[in-house]
Amino acid sequence: MKIFIFKKNAFFISFFIISIIILIFICKLSNSLATSLSSNNESSNDYMYEISNLTKQKEKIAYLTFDDGPSLVTHKILDILEKENVKASFFVIGKSVEVHPEIVKRAYKEGHYIANHTYSHNNTILYKSSESFTNEIKKTDIAIGKAIGVEDYSSLIFRFPNGFMSSQYKAKKKEMAKLLSQMNYSYIDWNCLNNDSVKKYTSSQLLNNLKQSSKNKDTLVILMHDTKDVSNSSLALEDSIEYLKSEGYSFRNFYSIINEPK
Numbered sequence: 001m002k003i004f005i006f007k008k009n010a011f012f013i014s015f016f017i018i019s020i021i022i023l024i025f026i027c028k029l030s031n032s033l034a035t036s037l038s039s040n041n042e043s044s045n046d047y048m049y050e051i052s053n054l055t056k057q058k059e060k061i062a063y064l065t066f067d068d069g070p071s072l073v074t075h076k077i078l079d080i081l082e083k084e085n086v087k088a089s090f091f092v093i094g095k096s097v098e099v100h101p102e103i104v105k106r107a108y109k110e111g112h113y114i115a116n117h118t119y120s121h122n123n124t125i126l127y128k129s130s131e132s133f134t135n136e137i138k139k140t141d142i143a144i145g146k147a148i149g150v151e152d153y154s155s156l157i158f159r160f161p162n163g164f165m166s167s168q169y170k171a172k173k174k175e176m177a178k179l180l181s182q183m184n185y186s187y188i189d190w191n192c193l194n195n196d197s198v199k200k201y202t203s204s205q206l207l208n209n210l211k212q213s214s215k216n217k218d219t220l221v222i223l224m225h226d227t228k229d230v231s232n233s234s235l236a237l238e239d240s241i242e243y244l245k246s247e248g249y250s251f252r253n254f255y256s257i258i259n260e261p262k
Contacts, residue, residue, distance in 0.1 A: 047156070047186065047257050047258050048181070048184075048186045050257050051157060051186035051188055051254075051257060052186060052188075054188065054219060054221060054257075055191040055217075055219055055220070055221055056219075057218060057219040058218045058219070059218060059219055060218055060219070060247070060248045060249045060250065061218075061219045061220070061249065061250055061251070061252055062219075062220045062222060062244050062249040062250070062251050062252075063088075063089060063219075063220065063221045063222065063251075063252055063253060063254070064081075064086065064088040064089070064222050064224065064241075064251065064253070065088065065089045065090075065091060065115075065159075065188075065190065065221060065222060065223060065224070066088060066089070066090050066091065066224050066225060066226040066233075067091045067117055067159065067197075067223065067224070067225050067226075068091075068093060068096075068117065068121065068225050068226065068227050068229070069090060069092055069093070069096060069100075069103070069225070069226035069227060070090070070092060070096055070097065070099075070100040070103035070104050070107070070226065071096065071100070071103075071226060071227045071228075072100075073226050073227055073228050073232065073234050074090075074100070074103045074107065074226040075103060075106075076234040077226050077233070077234050077237060078103075078106060078107060078110060078112075080234065080237045080238050080241070081110075081112070081237075082110060083238075084238065084241045084242075086241055086251045087111050087112055087113075087251065087252065087253040087255070088112050088113070088251075088253055089112065089113035089114075089115055089157075089253045089254050090104075090107055090112055090113065090114055090115065090226065091115045091116065091117035091159045092104060092114060092115070092116070092117055092140070092144065093117050093118060093119065093120070093121045093140070094116075094118065094119030094120070094136070094139050094140030094142075094143045094144075095119055095120060095143075097140065097143040097144055097147055098143050101143075101146065101147035102147075104144060104147040104148060105147050105148050105149070108147075108148040109148075111253075111255070112253060113157070113253040113254040113255055113258075114144050114148065114155065115155045115156075115157040115158065115159065115254065116137055116140050116141060116144075116155035116157065116158045116159070116185075117140070117158070117159050117161070118136045118137070118140060118161060119135075119136045119137075119139040119140045119143070120136060121161050123161060123162075123168065123169055126161065127169050127172040127176070130175075130176075130179055133176050133179060134179065134183070137155075137158065137180075137183070137185070140155070141153050141154055141155055150261050153261060154184075154261075155185075156184065156185060156186065156258055157185065157186055157187070157188060157254055157258070158180055158185050158186070158187045158188075159187060159188060159189070160173055160176075160187060160189075163189045163190070164177070164187055164189050165189050188221060189221070189223075190221045190222060190223035191217060191220060191221055192210065192213045192214045192217060192220040192221065192222045192223070193209070193210070193213050193222065193223040193224070194206040194207070194209040194210040194213070194222075194223075194224060194231075194233060194236065194240065195209045195213075195231075196224055196225050196230060196231040196232070196233045197225055197229070197230050197231070198230065198231075199230060199231070200230060200231055201231045203235040203236040203239070204236075206231060206233060206235070206236035206240070207236045207239050207240055207243065210222070210236075210240050210243070211243065214244070214247075220244075220249065224237070
């Protein structure tokens, strides 16, 4: 009888110890998951901070960015970028992506960053309401995702038509910037440009505009356009890249900050 009681007590003690061990394991796992989620949030904040402070860096890095495509000019730009071994970032318009999905796919496959520049590039539609603004971004991401074969694609980086710094729709932009943050999006303007959208320039004038705009600056976010609506930047691109290299700049795109989607 005593032996039976001893065995019974030993069983309950063992069961109690095992339960404690399991409970400790579950708590550790829960804490680990919580830490992981927290790290992801911190990582998100990190890239948003880095994007917003990109031009304050003291390294001589050039981020080539192209707005308003894709268009038939984009192929020529991609050919030059491939020849020069330069990776760029393309701020695409959603409706143009639907017309030229094969161009966006090529840009993505060749390692260029595909960012969001609204679906319509129409300020009246874009700033009609918060829902309209959000819809413009989501429709563009869907179009990009279909073009490059990435489900649930999120560009994470946005550029306002005409830039955030423009005085047009300033109050609306401030309002939408808060909405972008809630969507885990950063927006970025530029601190260097060749004025290819201002008026008709020759290729040498475009290069000279770039030289003047980049003077005495370290990290550059360069605005160009992969269209020929006004001036055709593809005509000056090779010389522009060679000039920046001669000035000691290395080239990066936003994949240096944000991981490529899987």
